[in-house]
Amino acid sequence: MFDEISRRRLLASGGVAALTLPLLSAPVLGARKRKTKHVIIVAFAGGVRSRETIGTPSNVPNLMRIAEKGIVCPNVAVINNGHFGATQSIFTGIREYAGIRENERGENPTVFEYVRKHANVPSNLVWLSTSGGPQQRNLVYGAHPEYGEQYGANLIDGDGIFNEEFRRVLDRFGRPTVPGKDEEIAVSKLQKALKTPKAAKGMNDADTLQKIQKYILEEITGSTARITGPGAGDARAISVAISVMRIFRPTLLGVVLTNADIAHGSYNAYVEVIRRADEQIGRLWDAVQQDPQLRDSTTIMVLPEFGRDRNLNQRNGLDHGDRSPDLLKVSLVGAGPDFKQGKTLTKDIRSIDACPTACDLLGVPARFSKGKVLKHLYS
Amino acid sequence: MRAAVTLLLIAAAVVLAAPEKGRSTSSPPPASPDLLYFAAEVAADLQVHCAGCHSDAETAGGLLLELFEDPSKPAPERVLRNFRASLRFVDMREPRRSPLLRKAGGEMGHGGGAVFSATAKAYDRLLYFALGATAKNLPPDAFARDRVRGSVGSEIRLDGSLSGDPDDDEVAYEWRVVDGPPGHDAALRGADGETAVFVPDRPGRYQVELKVHDGKLWSMPVRIAVEVPRTPDWTAGAAHDPPPRAGTDRADAAPIERDPLRSARVRPDRVRLLRRLCYDVLQRGPRVSELRAWLPLSHEETVDTLLRGDEAWLTWYEDQLYYFLLLDRFRPKEGPLTKLPRKLSMDQISVPRAVETIVRSQFFNARNPGNDTFITVVLEQCMGMTVQERRNVRTLELGKKMYDGYRTRIWREEGDSQADFVRIVFGQRGAFEHLIRRSYRSFLGSRIDKKQLKAEAQRLQQDPMAFKAMLRDWLVSPEYVAGAERPREKTEIPFVRALFVDLLDRLPTYDELRNVRNAFLSLADPTPLRLVVGRVLLESNEMVVPDSAIEPRRFVREQFLRLLGRPPADEELEIYIEALRSDPKVTARLVIWALVSSVEYQTY
Numbered sequence: 001m002f003d004e005i006s007r008r009r010l011l012a013s014g015g016v017a018a019l020t021l022p023l024l025s026a027p028v029l030g031a032r033k034r035k036t037k038h039v040i041i042v043a044f045a046g047g048v049r050s051r052e053t054i055g056t057p058s059n060v061p062n063l064m065r066i067a068e069k070g071i072v073c074p075n076v077a078v079i080n081n082g083h084f085g086a087t088q089s090i091f092t093g094i095r096e097y098a099g100i101r102e103n104e105r106g107e108n109p110t111v112f113e114y115v116r117k118h119a120n121v122p123s124n125l126v127w128l129s130t131s132g133g134p135q136q137r138n139l140v141y142g143a144h145p146e147y148g149e150q151y152g153a154n155l156i157d158g159d160g161i162f163n164e165e166f167r168r169v170l171d172r173f174g175r176p177t178v179p180g181k182d183e184e185i186a187v188s189k190l191q192k193a194l195k196t197p198k199a200a201k202g203m204n205d206a207d208t209l210q211k212i213q214k215y216i217l218e219e220i221t222g223s224t225a226r227i228t229g230p231g232a233g234d235a236r237a238i239s240v241a242i243s244v245m246r247i248f249r250p251t252l253l254g255v256v257l258t259n260a261d262i263a264h265g266s267y268n269a270y271v272e273v274i275r276r277a278d279e280q281i282g283r284l285w286d287a288v289q290q291d292p293q294l295r296d297s298t299t300i301m302v303l304p305e306f307g308r309d310r311n312l313n314q315r316n317g318l319d320h321g322d323r324s325p326d327l328l329k330v331s332l333v334g335a336g337p338d339f340k341q342g343k344t345l346t347k348d349i350r351s352i353d354a355c356p357t358a359c360d361l362l363g364v365p366a367r368f369s370k371g372k373v374l375k376h377l378y379s
Numbered sequence: 380m381r382a383a384v385t386l387l388l389i390a391a392a393v394v395l396a397a398p399e400k401g402r403s404t405s406s407p408p409p410a411s412p413d414l415l416y417f418a419a420e421v422a423a424d425l426q427v428h429c430a431g432c433h434s435d436a437e438t439a440g441g442l443l444l445e446l447f448e449d450p451s452k453p454a455p456e457r458v459l460r461n462f463r464a465s466l467r468f469v470d471m472r473e474p475r476r477s478p479l480l481r482k483a484g485g486e487m488g489h490g491g492g493a494v495f496s497a498t499a500k501a502y503d504r505l506l507y508f509a510l511g512a513t514a515k516n517l518p519p520d521a522f523a524r525d526r527v528r529g530s531v532g533s534e535i536r537l538d539g540s541l542s543g544d545p546d547d548d549e550v551a552y553e554w555r556v557v558d559g560p561p562g563h564d565a566a567l568r569g570a571d572g573e574t575a576v577f578v579p580d581r582p583g584r585y586q587v588e589l590k591v592h593d594g595k596l597w598s599m600p601v602r603i604a605v606e607v608p609r610t611p612d613w614t615a616g617a618a619h620d621p622p623p624r625a626g627t628d629r630a631d632a633a634p635i636e637r638d639p640l641r642s643a644r645v646r647p648d649r650v651r652l653l654r655r656l657c658y659d660v661l662q663r664g665p666r667v668s669e670l671r672a673w674l675p676l677s678h679e680e681t682v683d684t685l686l687r688g689d690e691a692w693l694t695w696y697e698d699q700l701y702y703f704l705l706l707d708r709f710r711p712k713e714g715p716l717t718k719l720p721r722k723l724s725m726d727q728i729s730v731p732r733a734v735e736t737i738v739r740s741q742f743f744n745a746r747n748p749g750n751d752t753f754i755t756v757v758l759e760q761c762m763g764m765t766v767q768e769r770r771n772v773r774t775l776e777l778g779k780k781m782y783d784g785y786r787t788r789i790w791r792e793e794g795d796s797q798a799d800f801v802r803i804v805f806g807q808r809g810a811f812e813h814l815i816r817r818s819y820r821s822f823l824g825s826r827i828d829k830k831q832l833k834a835e836a837q838r839l840q841q842d843p844m845a846f847k848a849m850l851r852d853w854l855v856s857p858e859y860v861a862g863a864e865r866p867r868e869k870t871e872i873p874f875v876r877a878l879f880v881d882l883l884d885r886l887p888t889y890d891e892l893r894n895v896r897n898a899f900l901s902l903a904d905p906t907p908l909r910l911v912v913g914r915v916l917l918e919s920n921e922m923v924v925p926d927s928a929i930e931p932r933r934f935v936r937e938q939f940l941r942l943l944g945r946p947p948a949d950e951e952l953e954i955y956i957e958a959l960r961s962d963p964k965v966t967a968r969l970v971i972w973a974l975v976s977s978v979e980y981q982t983y
Binding site: 079080082085099102137152154156158160161165166169174175177182183185190191193194196204210212213216264265313315317320321 | 756904906915917948955969976
């Protein structure tokens with residue numbers, strides 16, 4: 001549970017305005033036709049305590065700005081089962097016990113698969129943008145026999161691709177030419193002659209592949225590749241997310257941040273990462289607000305996978321293993337056309353509730369999720 | 380041009396050299412050199428390399444050649460005269476001993492020195508000419524291991540099954556004993572079969588020769604040296620020496636005679652298995668030179684060769700670093716860890732001990748800071764435990780205490796430090812089981828049977844050095860061999876390594892591997908990026924494109940073998956050759972690109 005003092009601090013600062021806003025235009029309860037057409041789930045992962053976010057609003061002015069337009073849930077229960085497992089739990093709606101270094105698909109379907117399968121949404125409308133490295137690929141779909149790769153999300157890890165190093169590799173060998181029509185025909189003829197068994201249909205159709213390829217080639221030389229400094233990975237992930245919103249206007253967009261885990265070695269760097277991530281989340285929110293197609297139909301939810309220890313370690317950093325409330329209770333900030341506005345909702349909820357709530361907003365069932373739809377967030 | 384062709388055709392009908400007489404009545408006679416083949420394949424080489432001196436009577440020696448005014452359209456009569464002049468320097472009984480070849484190769488007195496090396500394509504064409512190649516029929520290739528050992532009275536199996544014909548004609552075999560110790564009476568059974576059995580009757584050195592015939596032409600002979608020591612001092616493993624080294628008879632070393640890739644009888648299942656093995660052990664595809672060296676070996680010998688090499692253990696080491704996510708700033712750049720691959724290949728350290736060394740390192744410690752992360756990761760990655768399960772929470776908490784310096788007992792062993800915890804973990808049967816479980820899955824792509832797991836773990840705990848032997852057993856097992864029939868997806872690291880080897884003939888540097896791998900891993904569907912990077916390498920200055928024009932058939936076969944791990948089907952071969960011949964857009968580079976960008980290249 002989130003203690004009263006912290007709640008008071010929240011109210012005393014950015015939360016005040018939000019909480020005092022009257023909700024005169026709240027729709028009639030029971031009318032469940034959702035206005036949400038797009039959902040963004042930001043896993044503010046890497047281990048982030050509420051103390052440094054809604055407990056210190058000056059660190060996260062942009063989150064507070066979103067909270068003013070929506071809700072804050074300060075009592076979100078999580079389990080400390082490693083960054084990967086805990087993040088996976090947000091997207092599957094099930095407590096996942098994958099190891100910290102686990103690099104395999106989970107057994108359960110993800111929110112991406114539910115949306116793609118039950119809303120019949122193509123792959124170019126369901127995305128995950130991350131900064132967490134190879135493990136994150138396992139978040140886009142699981143190994144459940146009824147779901148799987150064919151319903152997976154597209155993923156871009158901006159940290160891995162839009163960086164100076166990869167750009168240098170391309171520069172060293174030279175930029176490729178674009179094949180001409182004659183060459184395409186000749187290659188196609190040769191490939192058609194191959195006696196290869198027919199391959200399974202890939203995740204993306206040719207048009208989407210071409211769009212992604214074009215975007216990648218543009219972005220490699222663009223500004224995202226030049227982002228550096230603490231929290232650069234997270235900044236890239238959000239930068240990619242903004243581009244994805246602009247190009248594809250996805251139905252569901254997941255964003256996974258991870259840089260806060262720098263806290264193991266330095267508390268100050270951890271706070272700096274939070275501030276920078278908040279700035280980027282603000283950019284993402286603004287991009288949505290500035291797009292007339294997205295502004296009134298997009299719901300955003302931001303929550304960490306777990307917190308961190310109550311006390312500093314010997315390196316003047318913060319680990320995650322003391323089982324304290326700081327570690328096992330986090331906060332969720334959200335806003336959208338179906339959410340209440342300017343409310344702090346202290347009811348106990350769980351991080352695994354984010355998945356079924358996102359599914360409900362988009363009108364699909366999260367069949368295997370153990371979480372609950374957070375109907376009390378709805379206006 | 381048409382007149383020239385007509386004249387050549389008329390000339391070709393003229394018998395220019397009498398067939399050899401007096402040979403064994405059972406063997407077809409050697410064929411005469413062919414004028415059309417000469418005109419199409421050899422005349423231009425002689426113009427470029429020889430006519431400079433040999434068109435001048437003072438420097439020509441016995442070979443006086445006509446100079447062509449326009450080399451692209453030579454006058455037919457001049458071609459015919461050069462053909463006749465060249466014929467005088469061809470020995471049809473022993474084509475390889477022809478003065479034309481020996482002088483061109485610099486083997487016998489030649490004012491111009493060596494103008495063709497024995498490995499040059501032009502030299503091959505000259506040899507084909509001497510063997511009687513025609514535009515429609517190239518000579519077959521005999522192939523057998525060049526050296527075997529045996530004991531007096533033992534049956535030594537000589538295998539010629541990799542011999543074949545580039546035109547896919549059926550070949551007939553002829554084995555004969557050409558040399559041996561004085562007074563020997565060694566037996567040779569199956570002298571006309573694909574394999575023959577040689578039984579030496581006294582110690583010494585024997586020479587057995589194999590030639591094959593495609594119905595029209597003979598191959599060059601290959602010779603097998605059979606060594607029969609006085610006292611057997613060899614083991615079963617030593618009985619199969621690797622392919623010949625420099626310093627052997629040059630005739631044996633000539634590439635076209637012993638190139639197993641050229642054999643139309645290369646078994647697709649054998650190539651597929653070699654490729655699978657190479658990907659599983661070295662995380663890349665085989666080079667052409669490796670295919671050549673390994674094809675004649677048995678599967679067991681190939682496994683042994685690979686596991687003896689440094690590259691296998693360097694690959695294993697990098698794989699472990701990746702498993703433990705010791706990447707980027709956590710990756711050791713120098714120090715004891717970097718010496719592990721060499722120590723492993725030299726058997727100076729066991730595999731379980733090497734894993735423990737990695738876990739004890741400062742890099743692992745830095746990667747997994749804090750008691751909770753460190754203990755969790757060690758239990759998960761070294762023991763395969765699911766730490767968050769209720770039954771394991773106590774172990775986690777005890778481990779964290781030990782890490783923090785409290786005297787604690789775990790699995791009946793006491794300790795009070797981080798190092799103690801690692802020591803205790805690596806002494807557990809569970810640690811051996813987990814290492815075996817993940818290794819088996821990595822190499823065989825499937826889960827190990829529980830019974831086998833228990834037995835192997837017991838064996839490894841008793842003798843940690845047994846890991847290599849265990850790995851060998853897996854790789855030579857029938858399950859592994861059968862598994863090669865089912866294609867596996869190339870994951871990112873093997874894909875990057877293979878792409879560099881296949882296109883640039885070198886492995887990527889660590890930075891190249893890291894950066895390209897990370898970029899691939901950054902996409903749920905890396906297909907578009909794989910194509911971009913493939914094209915970048917293909918068009919780079921580093922890419923060396925083989926000359927397809929010299930022998931399109933050979934070129935296409937080699938590309939299929941090395942890039943797709945199989946010989947082309949007849950229909951594929953014909954389509955590719957036709958495209959190379961008739962479509963100006965289809966170059967050697969484009970053929971390689973078509974194969975590398977194919978769906979089939981994504982698997983192994």
